[in-house]
Amino acid sequence: MLSLWLRRLSTDRIARSRERFSPLAVTGRRGNAEVLTAVDDAAEKLGLLSGLALTQARAMHPNIATVAEDAEADAALLESIADWCLRYTPLVACDAPDGLLLDISGCTHLYGGEHELIADLAARLENAGFAYSIAIAGTIGAAWAAAHYGEPTSYACGEERALLASLSLCALRLPPATVAGLARVGLKRIGDIIGLPRAPLTARFGPEVLRQLDRALGHEHEPLTPRIPVAPYAAEQRFAEPIAREEDVLAITERLARRLKFALERRSDGARRIELALFRTDGVVRRIAAGTSRPLRDPDEIRSLFVERLTALAGALDPGFGFDMARLSVIVAEPCPPEQIGIGGREDKAELCRLVDRLSARLGPRRVRRLIAQDSHIPEVAETVLPAQAVDDDAGWPAFRRYRNEVELSPRPLRLLARPEPIEAVAEVPDGPPLRFRWRRALHEVIAAEGPERIEGAWWSEHGGPARDYFRVEDKNGLRFWLFRAGLYRDLAQGTTPTWFLHGTFA
Amino acid sequence: MIEQLRQRLLALQRAPGIEDTPKPLSMGIPAIDTVLGGGLMCGALHEIAATSESHFTAATGFALGLTVLSAPSPRLFWIAEDMALAESGVPHGAGLDAFGLAPERLVITSVAHRRDLLWAMEEALRCRTVNTVIGEMRAGGLDGVAVRRLSLAAAESDTLALLLRAVPPTDASTAATRWIVGAAPSAIMYRPGMPRVAAQLVRNRRGQVGSWILEWSDSDGRFILATHAQPVAAPALDRPHRQVA
Numbered sequence: 001m002l003s004l005w006l007r008r009l010s011t012d013r014i015a016r017s018r019e020r021f022s023p024l025a026v027t028g029r030r031g032n033a034e035v036l037t038a039v040d041d042a043a044e045k046l047g048l049l050s051g052l053a054l055t056q057a058r059a060m061h062p063n064i065a066t067v068a069e070d071a072e073a074d075a076a077l078l079e080s081i082a083d084w085c086l087r088y089t090p091l092v093a094c095d096a097p098d099g100l101l102l103d104i105s106g107c108t109h110l111y112g113g114e115h116e117l118i119a120d121l122a123a124r125l126e127n128a129g130f131a132y133s134i135a136i137a138g139t140i141g142a143a144w145a146a147a148h149y150g151e152p153t154s155y156a157c158g159e160e161r162a163l164l165a166s167l168s169l170c171a172l173r174l175p176p177a178t179v180a181g182l183a184r185v186g187l188k189r190i191g192d193i194i195g196l197p198r199a200p201l202t203a204r205f206g207p208e209v210l211r212q213l214d215r216a217l218g219h220e221h222e223p224l225t226p227r228i229p230v231a232p233y234a235a236e237q238r239f240a241e242p243i244a245r246e247e248d249v250l251a252i253t254e255r256l257a258r259r260l261k262f263a264l265e266r267r268s269d270g271a272r273r274i275e276l277a278l279f280r281t282d283g284v285v286r287r288i289a290a291g292t293s294r295p296l297r298d299p300d301e302i303r304s305l306f307v308e309r310l311t312a313l314a315g316a317l318d319p320g321f322g323f324d325m326a327r328l329s330v331i332v333a334e335p336c337p338p339e340q341i342g343i344g345g346r347e348d349k350a351e352l353c354r355l356v357d358r359l360s361a362r363l364g365p366r367r368v369r370r371l372i373a374q375d376s377h378i379p380e381v382a383e384t385v386l387p388a389q390a391v392d393d394d395a396g397w398p399a400f401r402r403y404r405n406e407v408e409l410s411p412r413p414l415r416l417l418a419r420p421e422p423i424e425a426v427a428e429v430p431d432g433p434p435l436r437f438r439w440r441r442a443l444h445e446v447i448a449a450e451g452p453e454r455i456e457g458a459w460w461s462e463h464g465g466p467a468r469d470y471f472r473v474e475d476k477n478g479l480r481f482w483l484f485r486a487g488l489y490r491d492l493a494q495g496t497t498p499t500w501f502l503h504g505t506f507a
Numbered sequence: 508m509i510e511q512l513r514q515r516l517l518a519l520q521r522a523p524g525i526e527d528t529p530k531p532l533s534m535g536i537p538a539i540d541t542v543l544g545g546g547l548m549c550g551a552l553h554e555i556a557a558t559s560e561s562h563f564t565a566a567t568g569f570a571l572g573l574t575v576l577s578a579p580s581p582r583l584f585w586i587a588e589d590m591a592l593a594e595s596g597v598p599h600g601a602g603l604d605a606f607g608l609a610p611e612r613l614v615i616t617s618v619a620h621r622r623d624l625l626w627a628m629e630e631a632l633r634c635r636t637v638n639t640v641i642g643e644m645r646a647g648g649l650d651g652v653a654v655r656r657l658s659l660a661a662a663e664s665d666t667l668a669l670l671l672r673a674v675p676p677t678d679a680s681t682a683a684t685r686w687i688v689g690a691a692p693s694a695i696m697y698r699p700g701m702p703r704v705a706a707q708l709v710r711n712r713r714g715q716v717g718s719w720i721l722e723w724s725d726s727d728g729r730f731i732l733a734t735h736a737q738p739v740a741a742p743a744l745d746r747p748h749r750q751v752a
Contacts, residue, residue: 348636352582355634359616359627367617371600371610383600388614397611401604412605414571414702415564415596442561447692448699474699478690479561504596507568507606507690507702507723 001136001224002088002102003143004121006081008131009098010038013077014067016129021065027054028069037069041131074098081130082227083285086277087325088117090234091226099147101140103224118153128283137163140224141216145171145190164216165191172212178205190216231275231329235259242281242322246310249278249317249326253306256328257299270295270336274302278317279325286317290361293353293389295336301354302328308361356388365389373400377455379416379503410453411472413482413504420501423483430489433471437483439502444475455484466491472506480506532576532667535729536719543684544713547573550665551683552658554710556672558689563595563673565690568606568702570641570669572723572730575607577667578638583608584631586616587643588624591673594645606702607728625653632660632668643671654681685710691720694733701725703733 006012010026023043025036034054043064048057057064074097082100085092088111091103104117111117114136125132135146135154142160149171150156156163164171167190169179182205187193190213193201198210214220235256243249253276264270272295278286290305310317359368369385373396376382403409425434433449451471458464466487474480482504492498531546540546547553553573557566574581585598600610616631618624621644628642640661649670658681661668675687687707693700702723708716721730 351634352636355631356614358630363618363623369615371613373600385615412601413599414567414602414606416599417596418593448697450698472699474693478692480699504599505564507565
């Protein structure tokens, strides 16, 4: 377990983005007072500590530079560093507000060992201008304690007990009140409580103290919640020389897909959602995801999906000085039994899926849609459009056909407006069709009409709306419309006229 | 040798939509089929424009009629610009179903730019499982190169490509045919009848042009020639007395 503490996250963020002020302090409002929330090294040397009131700090050192705190920017920075840390391990958790936890078990050999990994991480953070403190230990608790209260880089696998014994009780991540209470009875270091009888300690200070101690010592398991769910399949490649060209990115995608193919085949899985993560040399991580409409294993098809994704991104890929690592992960996998290829029907379906995937990759999955019949009699609710990748072939339509034949549904328009548009209409008789109406500023004289077809609103719901009387009308030019009057005449208040809407058009 | 090269050049120069494909799409109306030279060319691009924006649904109906004719249960890709869908409404499954087109075999794609429309149409045309591709666009010109690319893609896979335009285009076209379609009044009084369109063939790379009033018959799934309200001279081709025996 590796704990990374960015001691000066807020001030480092400001120092990275602007010209250097020093000493620098970040201020924020706590209760009613403006206080320092973070200080840099130079300010700390002057005796300024976070928590000090700003007025007091100004009185001590009138020339300090102060910047208002921005918790969101800090959190965003921490998340982007977490993404960047994915180069070490897929299990990275944010330890807000300024730390990260990395589960590096089984990953260290890629760097030649734990010490080398620490050295690599430290060198990269140093270059990026962050003050850091890194610790590796067997448990989350011990690593955290060592990072926050030990040496800037420490390694303590197997020596958690010795390491913890010498540290202050604050290192156990206990609430300040508990720590103060323990200090009052003379318990200041973790070593002081390790040997103590457990029952009285729990009775007096609550179960939290011993739970945290047990977790730090490894007697109790502490779960790690990774920021990004771990992909079931992933393949990665590091480059000695950074790559920047689109062709190279595609070539590496294909090569990684070829590697994933074996893993997927072994468990009869196929990819439904694939993500390509490109690690830029300056620490920025680009993620490009592509969805598929059926489980996919073929590297060529995966490549062609990313061709479309990259084209859609156009210039947004921005390789900068190049990418030095690429990882292809299957985020969502589905069982995909091996199938015989070359038999008509299946192959046709596969070709259609390929087309849908390509269009979705380029235009976005929400733009490639299918009509789905819904179980409703209200026209605009009776059908929904869903991404074609998400649905299967027959989606409720056979049931709709049975229903239509049973009730002899009157004709429905070919095109339905997204929402009914209000029109000005004049009807000859109260419950009859309109005589003429104005839609989009054009006047239409009705010469033929059919109806009404009454469609009741959703009376069981508060937002159901009134009943509608639909008419199919034809105007002088032969244009055919689907109109409705909202509400019934008998429900209208005295002296008001009903409202008419145009909902669709017929051929 | 020279002759051989000439033959090869001829083969390369053939315009798409002109060469004889094995099976032209019969409209089921002899008068129109004769003008079209046996029927609508399947692997070619056809332009269908509405007489004005308000007649767009009539033009849609004509395009859908051709789609139903194109295959026993056609797989349709409907690619439209966002504005076209917002202005004229989205295809309504219940209406399509009554028209004879299974909604489950339809994929609707909306695009933001004309560039994407042409790209998506070309992609869909290259897929052999798709029977018909309808591309729907608002007013505005079209690049001749793009139209030719679409024609070639359609010819390659023998797919029917229909370009649906909201207003009659003014640009020259390399499409196989160009139709201007508007709604036509129903024959029956007091009650809206079957879908009925006035279809005007204004450009035909294989021969004559003409104008007909067509009614879509839901039950038969084909067009029927409706009587014209005004007398129209028969197309020059259809004059048996002028033919040499």
